[in-house]
Amino acid sequence: MCLAIPAAVTKILPDEMAVVSIDGVSKEISIALIEDLAVGDYVIIHVGYALTKIDPEEARRTLDLLRELSAE
Amino acid sequence: MKYVDEFRDKEIALGLAKAIRAEVDLARPYRFMEFCGGHTHTVSRYGLEDMLPNNVRMIHGPGCPVCVLPAGRIDMAIHLAMRPEVILCVYGDLMRVPGSQGASLLKAKARGADVRMVYSTIDAIRIAEENPAREVVFFAIGFETTTPPTAIMIRLAEKKHLSNFSVFCNHVLTPPAMQNILESSDIRNIGGVEIDGFIGPAHVSVIIGTTPYEFIAEEFGKPIVITGFEPLDMMQAILMLVRQVNEHRHEVENQYRRAVIRDGNLRAKEEVSTVFELRDRFEWRGLGRVPYGGLRLKPAYTKYDAELRFGMRELCVADDPACECGAILRGIKKPVDCKLFGTVCTPVTPMGSCMVSSEGACAAHWTYGRFRDHQQRPVS
Numbered sequence: 001m002c003l004a005i006p007a008a009v010t011k012i013l014p015d016e017m018a019v020v021s022i023d024g025v026s027k028e029i030s031i032a033l034i035e036d037l038a039v040g041d042y043v044i045i046h047v048g049y050a051l052t053k054i055d056p057e058e059a060r061r062t063l064d065l066l067r068e069l070s071a072e
Numbered sequence: 073m074k075y076v077d078e079f080r081d082k083e084i085a086l087g088l089a090k091a092i093r094a095e096v097d098l099a100r101p102y103r104f105m106e107f108c109g110g111h112t113h114t115v116s117r118y119g120l121e122d123m124l125p126n127n128v129r130m131i132h133g134p135g136c137p138v139c140v141l142p143a144g145r146i147d148m149a150i151h152l153a154m155r156p157e158v159i160l161c162v163y164g165d166l167m168r169v170p171g172s173q174g175a176s177l178l179k180a181k182a183r184g185a186d187v188r189m190v191y192s193t194i195d196a197i198r199i200a201e202e203n204p205a206r207e208v209v210f211f212a213i214g215f216e217t218t219t220p221p222t223a224i225m226i227r228l229a230e231k232k233h234l235s236n237f238s239v240f241c242n243h244v245l246t247p248p249a250m251q252n253i254l255e256s257s258d259i260r261n262i263g264g265v266e267i268d269g270f271i272g273p274a275h276v277s278v279i280i281g282t283t284p285y286e287f288i289a290e291e292f293g294k295p296i297v298i299t300g301f302e303p304l305d306m307m308q309a310i311l312m313l314v315r316q317v318n319e320h321r322h323e324v325e326n327q328y329r330r331a332v333i334r335d336g337n338l339r340a341k342e343e344v345s346t347v348f349e350l351r352d353r354f355e356w357r358g359l360g361r362v363p364y365g366g367l368r369l370k371p372a373y374t375k376y377d378a379e380l381r382f383g384m385r386e387l388c389v390a391d392d393p394a395c396e397c398g399a400i401l402r403g404i405k406k407p408v409d410c411k412l413f414g415t416v417c418t419p420v421t422p423m424g425s426c427m428v429s430s431e432g433a434c435a436a437h438w439t440y441g442r443f444r445d446h447q448q449r450p451v452s
Contacts, residue, residue, distance in 0.1 A: 002218070003110045003301065003431065004275050008073040023073050030194060031341035032224050034342045042075060044278065044331055047163065047193025047214075051340070052331050054075055054160045063078055063079045066304050069311060071089025072094075 006054055009039055011031035020045060075330070077277040079302030080118075088307035089123040089301045091413060095314050098447045102128045104313050105403055106271040107250060109136030109431025110301045111391035116436035118303040120310075122444070128310065131265060132405035132436075134249060135273060137214045138429035139401060144387035145242055149211050152240065153177060153185035159203060160240075160361045161196040162211040165429045168422060172389040189232075200229070200237040209378045213242045221366065222341035223347040226376050238378040243367040244354060246276050247284045252362045253402060254292050265403045267312040271306065272298035274328055279344075281336030285324045286445035293322045300328040303356030347373050357391065357425055369411070397424035400433050406438040414442060 007020035007027070007059040020043065030049045031037050044052035075122050096102060106112055112132045115121060121130055129198070146169050153160040160177070167178045167189060181187040185208075191198050193210060200208035212222045222239060224320070229237045250270065272285055277298045281414050295316035301310035309327045315321065326332055348372060354366025369377045378384065391397060396410035407413050417423035421433050425435035 001239060003113070005073070010076070022396055028194070030221070030224070033220055033337060033343070034112075034125060044216055046275060046277065048194055049224075051217065051220075052337055055330050059075060062305075062327070062330055066079075066084050066088070066308055069091050069308065070084040071086075072089050 004044045004051060006042050007042045007045050009037060010047060012037065012039060019051070020050075076302065076396055078429065079300065079304045081304060084304055085118075085123065085307055088179055088304065088311060090170070092128065092307070092311050092314060093125050095311065095318065096128060096320060098125070098127060101268070102314060102317055103131055103266050103268045104128070104271060104310065105131040105253075105265075105267050105269075106306075107135040107246065108271070108273045108276070108301075109429060109433075109436075110274060111140065111306060112136070112270050112433050113431050113436050114301055114303055114306055116440040119440070119444070120303060120306060123307070124310065128314070131184065132400070132406075133245065133270075133403055134253070134356065134401040135215070135431050136426075137218070137244060137433045138169060138423040138430040139397065140244065140249075140286065140358060140416040141213060141242060141425065142355045143171050143389040144355070144389060146177070147175065147387045147389055148384050149240060150175055150177060150180045150185070151385060152209060152378065153180050153187050154183075155207075155434040156383075157207045158188045159199060159208045160211055161188050161190045161199060161204050161208060163213065164268075166211060166213060169425055169428050170422060174209065184194070188349070193221045195441060197225055197228055197232070197234070197237070198328045199233050200279035202311050203349075206236060208237050210237075210239045211242070212239045215244060215273070215276045216279045216344075218344050219243045219348065220279060220337070223343040226277045226347050227343070229376060230373075231324060238381050239369070240384070241348075241368055243348065244356065244362075245367065246273055246363055248298055248362050248365045249356060249359060250283075250285070250288050251292075252359050253293070254288070267294060267403070268317055268403065269295040271309050271313070272296045272324070274298065274300050274305075274331070277326075277328065277332045277336065278420050279337050281334050282324050282326050283334060284330065289322045290322050295322045296324045297326050298324065298326045298332055300331065346352075346370075352377045354395040355388070356440055358398035392423060395424040397426045397434075407434040407441075410434070414438065
């Protein structure tokens, strides 16, 4: 039940709603749990709600670390 | 898919497996429990256990909210759904969860109950607005991940003055369950399991942050690594746990930094604390009554509490004695240790809750792991 997926925000709608794209598939979700969201941000969605923004800088750092650990 | 595919890279996974092999001490066991069903799914789907040294064992924990819902709560929901005035809105996973004597919400629907699958709490609100003459009840279930959407929905119902809407609340909390696994008195009866560290919840931690797990690490001396659900996330977390064990550390570390921060989602936590309060005890399948293990509505919101509105009676139903879900949820037994596994209990005909949700240990093993068992069986 706690599985959630990353999606790109494509449109901000009124009433704390937004349209997101999941690999090209559009879906309307609630963004009531998130502040300061902009088109182009990636969010983690679960049961129709965005739970958090994905931090692109931290994602890049984790991937760099993974490559580093893997090459040791 | 961005933020998915790059965390499934095979070459990096092989490199991480090599790094883990290089660091484990072959003279000792490493027993790590993944608390979340999502992690159990990842372990099975990507065959992670095959990439680990033999002395590193993954133990499947209780972290699937569908699996830990006791049969009595399903029976209560079925009784409610059979009332002619009620429309019961449920997440899809719940439809086939067994109650007592093989009952389920799907079978209740076949007998005429108005049970509707919803994807989101937003759908439940819409159904209430479209059916003002009916009583719409949302069957709320889930860990800290799913609780904020329920809280938002209740506040929205209040804002919209919806008088035909209520919630059957079954939200549960992860840190008390982790504590229960480590110190429950039931361990004397059904046995305990040795745990050297935890793979910590991913999306639960998105909401509550990493701080609620610090007492587990400190008081029980168990390392915890909060981890994402992709295979590379888990491989990195296992390496981090191995290092903590080797260095005799027991800290909460955060591998899932792209989504989890120490304090979690403050807005979500505020919504939850506005609407919900702790129950003194709440029954979990497999764990019994967990102190402070569940939530109920605060007095200001009890008008939305379906248990009060419909005078719902608490039902306690014993699981089928042949079903080993309880021991499997605690990590004491594996799915194949249950004699029902793969015979009368399959995803099509689940006898126990571990077989219902795709995140359940038995369903994950049925889908991805049982062929491995066959290959490993000694040839006579």
